[in-house]
Amino acid sequence: MTPRVAPPFRADHVGSLLRPQRLLDARDEHATGRIDDVELRKIEDEAISEVVAMQEEVGLSSATDGEFRRSSWHMDFLYQLDGVDKVEDANLKVQFHNTDGDIEFVTPDLRVHGRIGLSKTIFADAFTALSERVKTATPKLTIPSPGMLHYRGGRAAIDETVYPDLAEFRADLAAAYRAEVRALADLGCHYLQLDDTSLAYLNDPKQRAQLTARGDDAENAHLQTIELINDSLRGRPDTMSVTTHMCRGNFRSSWVAEGGYDFVAEALFNELDVNGFFLEFDDERSGTFAPLRFVPKGKVVVLGLVTTKRGELESKDDLKRRIEEASKYVDLDQLCLSPQCGFASTKDGNALTFEQEVAKLRLVVETAAEVWG
Template sequence: MTLRDLPPFRADHVGSLLRPAALLEARAGFAAGDITASQLRAAEDSAIRDVVRMQRDVGLRSATDGEFRRTSWHMDFIYRLGGIHPTDEKIQVHFRNAGGELDFESAALAIDEPVRLTETIFGDDFSYLAGLVDADVTAKLTIPSPSMVHYRGGRAAIDPAVYPDEEEFWADLSAAYAEQARRVYDLGCRYLQLDDTSLAYLNDPAQRALLTSRGDDAEHQHLRYIRQINAAIGDRPAGLSVTTHMCRGNFRSSWAAEGGYDFVAEALFSELAVDGFFLEYDDERSGGFAPLRFVPPGKMVVLGLVTTKRGELESKDTLKRRVEEASKYVPLDQLCLSPQCGFSSTVEGNVLTYDEEVAKLALIVETAEEIWG
C-alpha cells in the first residue's frame, strides 16, 4: 500500500479553514462601506495565498481556498443558481455543543423560476486557487450537493406554478449541477467535492420526524437524494474525481444531528456514484464502523477521526487504532484520514486557534504516512 496519486488522498481535509483576523476585518469594512469590493477581493487573495502555502507546508496533497470568499459553505452557492432566491422568512436551525445550545438563523429560499445554471459558480475563485498550487498538489473545489437545495425547504419551497410536477424540478436541478461540473472541469478542476449534511441528518430519528411533519417522505428521502446526485455526476468528464462529505452540522463548534450511518448505509455506499466518502467519525455521535461493510470495492472512505470542534490534539496511537477498527469492515487500502468536518463552515469558524488547526492537519499527514506510506 502506498500514498494515493488520485483524490481522495490518504491524508486529506474537508475544505473550509479558519478565516484570519485581517480577512474578517476586511469583510466587516466592506459591509460597513469603508472599503470597496476590489479591496475586499485583494484581502481575500492575500489570505488565500497564505492558506494555500500552509496546506503545502504541512504536507497535504490537496488544497482549497479555505472557502475564504464565502459566508456560508452552502448558501453562497445555492443562491447563485438561477431560479432560487432568498426570502424574508427566516429558518432556525438548532445546534448543540458540549457547553449548551445555540440557534443559527438564515434566510429561507424560494424556487420561483426554472432552476438553471446562469454562470460558472465559483469559477473565478477556482481559477485563482488553481494558479497558486504546486504541480504535485491538487486544487479541490467544494460545493453543496443537490440535496441541500431541497432539504432546507422541501416541496413547500418550490412554486407549484413553476413546477407542478416535482420530477421536473429534480431534472432541472441535476442538469444544472451536471453543467457546473463540466464547466469547472474545463477550468482545470479535477477534484470536486459535494458537501451534504442531509444524508447524515436523515440518520437521526428527530430529523426524520421533522421532515415528516412538513409533509416529506422521510423514510425514503435518502433514496431520492442518491438518485439525483447520480444524475448530476453520472456523465462527469473522465478524470474528474468526485467525493461527498457528510456531517451532522458544523457551526461554531456545534452540531445539529446525531446517529450512526445505519439508516442510509446500504443504499448510500452501494449506489452513490462518487469516488470517495468523507465521513464524520470523531465521537460517539457518529456511531460505529459497521455500516462500512456496505462499501463496495474501489470506493474510498475518508475517516474523519480528527475533530475540528475543539483544539485538543488527538493521539496518533488512538487514530491508528481506530483506522484498524474500521479496516475490519472495509479494506485498509480503501481508507484515508481527514478531519471530520471543515474548520469554518460559516465565516464565524469553530472554537480553536490557527495553530491548533495547523497541528491537526499536520497530525493527519504524519499519521497517514505511518499507516500507508
C-alpha cells in the same frame, strides 16, 4: 502499501478553514461600504495565498481556498442558481447543540421562484484563483450537493405554480449541476467535493420525524438524494474525482443531528456514484464502523477521526487503533484519514486557534504516512 495518487488522498481534509481576523474585518468593512470590491478581493487573495501555502507546507496533497470568499458553505452557492431567490425578510433557522447548550444558526431563507438553471459557472473565479496559487497540491473545490436545495426548505420553498411536480424540479436541478460540473472540468477541476448534510441527518430519527411532519417522505429521502446526485454527475469526465462529505452539522463547534450511518449505509455506499466518502467518526454521535461493511471494492472512505470542534490534539496511537478497527469492515487500502469536518463551515469558525488547526492537519499527514507509507 503506497500513498494514493488520485483523490481522495491518504491524508486529506474537508475544505473550510479558519478565516484570519483581517479577512473577517475586511468583510465587515465591505458590508458597510468602507472598502470596495477591489480592496476586498485583494485581501481575500492575500489570505488565500497564505492558507494554500500552509496546506502545502504541512504536506497535504489537496488544497482548498478555505472557502474564504464565502459566508456559508452552501447558501453562497445555492443563491446563485437561476430560479432561486434569497428571501431577505425571512430567516432560515437551524438549532445547533453543544456541550454547553444550544445555539441558533440564522441565514436569509431561500425560495425557488422560477425554473432552475445555470447562467454562469458558480465559483469559477474562485477555482481559477486557487489553481494559480497551488504549487504541489491538487486544487480541490467544494460545493453543496444538489440535495441541499430541497432539504433546506422542502416543498414549501418551491413555488407550486412553477413546479407542481417535484420530479420536474429535480430534473432541472440535476441539469444545472451537470452544466456546472462540465464547466468546472473545462477550467481544470480534477477534484470536486459535494457536501451533503442530509445524508447524515437522515440517520437521526428526530430529523426523519421533522421531515415527515412537513410532508416529506423521510423513509425514502436518502434514495431520492442519491438518485438526484447521480443524475447531476452523469457524464462527468474521467479526469474528475468526485467525493461527498456528510456531517451532522458544523457551526461554531456545534452540531444538529446524531446517530450512526446504518439507516443510509447500504444504499449510500453501493448506489451513490462517487469515488469517495468523507465520513464523520470523531465521537460517539457518529456510531460504529459497522456500516462500512457495505462499502464495495473500488470506493474509498475517508475516516474523519480528527475533530475540528475542539483544539485538543488527538493521540496518534488512538488514531491508528481506530483505523485498524475500521479495517475490520473495509480493506485498509480503501481507507484514508482526515478531520471530521471543515474548521469553519461559516465565516464564524469553530472554537480553536489557527495554530491548533495547523497541528491537526499536520497530525493527519504524519499519521497517514505511518499507516500507509
